Amino acid sequence: MNTTFLSDLLRSIAERGRANLSPTNIETMPAIADLARALVSRRGEATGLVLAREILAAWNGLDATGKRDFLIALVNDFGPDTVRLERAVERWRKEATQAALQEVHAAAEPRRQEVIRRLNLAPGGTAELVRMRETLFANQKQHPELDVLDEDFTHLFSSWFNPGFLVLQRINWSTPASILEKIIRYEAVHAIHDWDDLRRRIEPPDRRLFAFFHPQLIDDPLIFVQVALTDYVPDAIGPLLAEDREPCAPNKATTAVFYSISNCQKGLRGVSFGNFLIKHVVEELKRELPQLLVFVTLSPVPGFAGWLERERRSASPALAPATLTALGGLDDPSWVTSEATREQLRLALLAAAAAYVLSARTADNPTDPVARFHLGNGARLDRLNFLGDTSTKGLGQAHGLMVNYLYDLASIENNHEGFTEKGLIAASPAVRQHLREVPPRVPHFKPANTDTGGVTS
Amino acid sequence: MNTTFLSDLLRSIAERGRANLSPTNIETMPAIADLARALVSRRGEATGLVLAREILAAWNGLDATGKRDFLIALVNDFGPDTVRLERAVERWRKEATQAALQEVHAAAEPRRQEVIRRLNLAPGGTAELVRMRETLFANQKQHPELDVLDEDFTHLFSSWFNPGFLVLQRINWSTPASILEKIIRYEAVHAIHDWDDLRRRIEPPDRRLFAFFHPQLIDDPLIFVQVALTDYVPDAIGPLLAEDREPCAPNKATTAVFYSISNCQKGLRGVSFGNFLIKHVVEELKRELPQLLVFVTLSPVPGFAGWLERERRSASPALAPATLTALGGLDDPSWVTSEATREQLRLALLAAAAAYVLSARTADNPTDPVARFHLGNGARLDRLNFLGDTSTKGLGQAHGLMVNYLYDLASIENNHEGFTEKGLIAASPAVRQHLREVPPRVPHFKPANTDTGGVTS
């Protein structure tokens, strides 16, 4: 019968992952909490599978209020056994051994975690739990007591979705439509408009799309990155994605450009994959195309416009007065279309951008989330690109600014260490230079030959 | 390129799982402990993959002493942050909130666990960690301080090898030889002598072999069970496995006999799969052959001979004097071959066996490990089989006794609950009856027509 041993194995995983837990008619929250209590009792050891199925089916049948109440019950009724914890702390005070410490740890584990572990027994349980956490998010603001449950999820998901368990997979035009469809839906940076658009992202010889999968969510990517192979470091997204561009022959490419990274599963927030994804993809690309030299992003700066707005209104702005004055030009929405006003704004905007990415801080971290991500990975801030993204979204969130972060394997570790331990930001001299450049005094000065569509370097 | 999306995905998992971490020349234990320290530092976040590879390669290069020292270093140097724990306990005393409890739990987590989690990043890391725990076992007796590290492994492996992540796979003659070879090697109950013998266990229409796999150890089964389809409940293993038996047509079978369950990975001791395996297999078989009515084991009784030895020497034996007297016949090793002596021993041996499985206790649990396993799963002790296994091993460990445990789906939950909560043992009246049966007074009495090779019911 089953000649294809491993295919069958895989099929089993996939089918189980897709199992439907259709909502049943269990109506009241107490019932489901009781089931959860049974699930973590000794009885649950023998019947965990059945109970887990029932609980998840019951959960799916609950309305929003019922779901919220169940989550809150998990927090309130499934905490640690405090009597046991008291005793453990006592013992530790006396003994100060690792064994005593271990008992403190074990006693302090909330039974919520065991509930979650056992719910995972149900077919399709992992996917269901990921969605349960999304429901938690929806209630978290109103119910901050859910924070501890969120931590439980994070703790368990971090273990289950250990990067060692993830699988890197290239996505191309031979990938099942059901997965491609999700790529279209999940793309968060530069929207994929339709199937033809998707095809342009994955079929030309100079494009790659890689995704991370987990065996339990086999039909559903966790995160993916889009790559363009080029022979230069691009400073604008438009030409990079232009339909009529000349594709670069892969064996001629010198540069791999990561121009979009999208997380797919909201319910896995806080479980970090991006760092590993980029490093795996770098390895994969170097294996395929050993001549590649430069691994760089072309990234958005999602927080820039908002920060600049606050800065301009601030009583004690960080930017120099001359820069702020020059930035007044932004108030005329037509500034992008006129070469003259563009050039008046260029230096000021780049100076402001440099200040933003190098100095703006929120709770000790760079304010910009994309900067935080790449700098945290050990990348270097390499270049600021004036009008790198002239789409409505790009202008709206960052006045068109884009950034190249460079992944230089030799310095990643140092960069990362400096960043995480001392808050140092690795940046090229060119980026730092922007901080010192004064906007031109004479607003009507017009430089020659610069109407190149918004390119800096 | 990759038309076969999911096959590729699987192949990636499989190849990674097989990655070789060849020993490097890092020579001293301190070096590897330093690497482990780096691994759990903030720096390790960016370079975890590289560090994990290096540590595991270094580990493979260590000799037995070096390995032992590293394990001990993990215990001593990678415990929890006790200062943070002090503060957390303080806060909890004041607040008594779930959030405060959560912080106690987090603070009490030994950094060893983070070391293990991050080592798992390396390709092949999971398999390597399973083997690392085997090394731990080899040192545990001499170094009981390793117990806490063993608990760390158990905690993490229980999460990673959550039964929800396991995949049931039927093993047959089309299975890759590399996996079949492991089945031969791992079989722990009734040895498989060679490939022909294996074939007799998997190819006839009335045989099944099912194994659990984990995506990270894709080439290596975790546990497997062998099943015979029959139209009766067998009381002896010999005829069941006889080469010349008439195979039972699967669609005529009424009974599925689980006659051998073998755990494959020593390093996963304490992570329980057998319960789930049996229940999955029951489901699978019912799907394939809906007419099956009885799911029963034919099990060894590995502790019986040892217990009986102790009992016979005991100053205060649990067995009745008449029984003990009759059991004197065991001292003549030829008792098995003579019908007369067999029959003299039958009732006494069955009475002793009933006492053993129903009443013998070690730390509140049945002394017999197989009994513990099946009763804990909710099975019922159904029948004791006199001379069910006349192999050297069977006679040696249990004077030939075998047991049928019945998996009756309707009563599993009750049986399990009674067993785990009140220590009640579910047993058929026939088994209990043996307790009350007196061995025959007249030793030379010879019953008619009983020379059937050792069959009771």
Added chain:
Amino acid sequence: MNTTFLSDLLRSIAERGRANLSPTNIETMPAIADLARALVSRRGEATGLVLAREILAAWNGLDATGKRDFLIALVNDFGPDTVRLERAVERWRKEATQAALQEVHAAAEPRRQEVIRRLNLAPGGTAELVRMRETLFANQKQHPELDVLDEDFTHLFSSWFNPGFLVLQRINWSTPASILEKIIRYEAVHAIHDWDDLRRRIEPPDRRLFAFFHPQLIDDPLIFVQVALTDYVPDAIGPLLAEDREPCAPNKATTAVFYSISNCQKGLRGVSFGNFLIKHVVEELKRELPQLLVFVTLSPVPGFAGWLERERRSASPALAPATLTALGGLDDPSWVTSEATREQLRLALLAAAAAYVLSARTADNPTDPVARFHLGNGARLDRLNFLGDTSTKGLGQAHGLMVNYLYDLASIENNHEGFTEKGLIAASPAVRQHLREVPPRVPHFKPANTDTGGVTS
């Protein structure tokens, strides 16, 4: 390495099938014909693979004229060895044995066939040869001498694409996009407009799409059929494909409707698959849904409007004068939109349609190609559906008429035999009845309650 034995095997086939034979610079036709001569020489036995690659690469480099000339050279220069044939005929005259006849057959085989067989050695050769035949079609009208080469292709393709070698595959939303894209492109009956439209044909529970594949053209379907599961025999395509229809639960369906069959490979014209496809799909559906009772088509009548046009202009029409008169109403293109004119035309159009499918003949065969196909398969003409297809295409080719052909397994063989041997057309009484129905005299008669969108029976 290769754990997944059969997947690898398949991958090899697939990759080889996709091998690119990029055009080389061999410029002149004689060169390629010389290569072909070498290919069928004894030398070609050792170097066939290399030569086949070279010839196909050279072929791809030829322009239209070069290709035509090569095909003609195949006819003229690669015929049978006539000297050997003379001798063989001579011997047969003398001997009249099977052996002598065999030699006539062998001697009469044109060397063209050996050229084609050896070209098939090249990776991707089969696909290339299928395309070569398409080029032949483009030249056949101008060069009727190519007919014999076409017969050679037909002979060899019939052997290679023996239905025993084809594989039935269900196409669904998990099928690779590269194959789905071809389904969209190849659909010949009811156009699939885009990916959403495709999805509506394959994803709802009451839809099926099955295709035949050949191992050598693994990425490319040969033929496919679209099926709707219903609980009635539909008489119009519009409602059957309506986006807002209520899907039929598969286990409630009584009827499988084959509403579209499309051949995919022009180069395989004359190699018949449709018959086998339908029968395989019937088997497959009965296995999945044993309760299905009726297997029926909802088919277009592509030749009806053209035939009727000729009929109405004919000096000796087959239709009755009253019918012809009534059909005058067709000249007003608005007839479809007015209930009154629709009803005036109904009986006349159905009478004409019955005459067309039952009696119109081209070279002894039914004129309608779809009728020829299904009747030849042994189906029965079951119902004529007035205004079954009100799309522009449906009105244009058949005044909206659609036909149900019934595949009744019990009578297929009889129907087929009657049809092929005596030209008998199996038809329901209802269809024959239309021949006898006279169009209404009173053109302004208006029946009640019939504005149902064009449904007859």
Added chain:
Amino acid sequence: MNTTFLSDLLRSIAERGRANLSPTNIETMPAIADLARALVSRRGEATGLVLAREILAAWNGLDATGKRDFLIALVNDFGPDTVRLERAVERWRKEATQAALQEVHAAAEPRRQEVIRRLNLAPGGTAELVRMRETLFANQKQHPELDVLDEDFTHLFSSWFNPGFLVLQRINWSTPASILEKIIRYEAVHAIHDWDDLRRRIEPPDRRLFAFFHPQLIDDPLIFVQVALTDYVPDAIGPLLAEDREPCAPNKATTAVFYSISNCQKGLRGVSFGNFLIKHVVEELKRELPQLLVFVTLSPVPGFAGWLERERRSASPALAPATLTALGGLDDPSWVTSEATREQLRLALLAAAAAYVLSARTADNPTDPVARFHLGNGARLDRLNFLGDTSTKGLGQAHGLMVNYLYDLASIENNHEGFTEKGLIAASPAVRQHLREVPPRVPHFKPANTDTGGVTS
């Protein structure tokens, strides 16, 4: 459902290929011949699948006589339509066109071929037909009239098993046991004794085993070749297969030695795969290990001992008297074990061997079948190895002689052409030199240092 599109496709092929056509109770040969008649009638077009199944089931139910009679009936009753053939010949006499020739070819096709083509429609039909031809072989000697049917099979199988349709697959320890088992069984040159022996042929890093598969016989190899990677050209099989040899690191290997080629399917006799297999394997190995320089066989000489026996008894022997005299030493079976007698025989045996492979002819071809095969592929006779195979089989069939044939890609085509067109045998000077070497006069001469176990060069 079917995520794994191509795996499913493959599974379908595989399962169909394994379909069982269990014998039915149709008892008499006429019945099955009648079914065959129906199969090639027009009726058979619609019901071919059903009829083919029935005929093959009936065939399986026939005894040996019944089978023989059916095969003879195929010859006698399913020849070509001679009336049509007469007419076609007539027309050709008049027209002498390609179209007329084509009609002669078509008319001369025996209906037997259509019977075989249609039987192939049944699931598992191809495998069944291959076995049917084996039955034909068993009757062919007694019934030479079956020769024409054999030609029909050869003709069709050559088309179906066109090398373009075959798939090269590496066989290793992860291959399904069901296939490995067949490798053990089919090995025809150097017997594989058991699973451990097989493992030594496929698992060490310096061993390869490649097989050709056809999609219709997916579980069953057609032919396979065993390869040893070495850094020298071996002259004896014993050391090459020695269990305790030091494996050669693949990336250090300079030489690929084809030391065993086995055809698996008797029923495919006359359909030649070996040539393509070797060339594909050479390509595959060069892709994997580009440093490989030499592709050479270590081959048996199965006809040598028989030929030499005849030669020594011949009235007009081809060998020189001195050589024949020296060869008298062969009559003492202990010659192999004594160094002295070995050395006395060496030159004479090599001279005789050279005469055998270079000059012995059967019907214009080299008498030795292995020589015929490799020389026909374009290989060169490179070296004769005295006592290359000292197994019982090797001594029995060739007095221990083995031959290296060299596959030098640059000269394959020339060699092949010379061989097939002029009967020229490509051989190294060293081989030709043996013809001229006179056996030593002094029989008691004993060379120093030659007791090397039988190595020449």
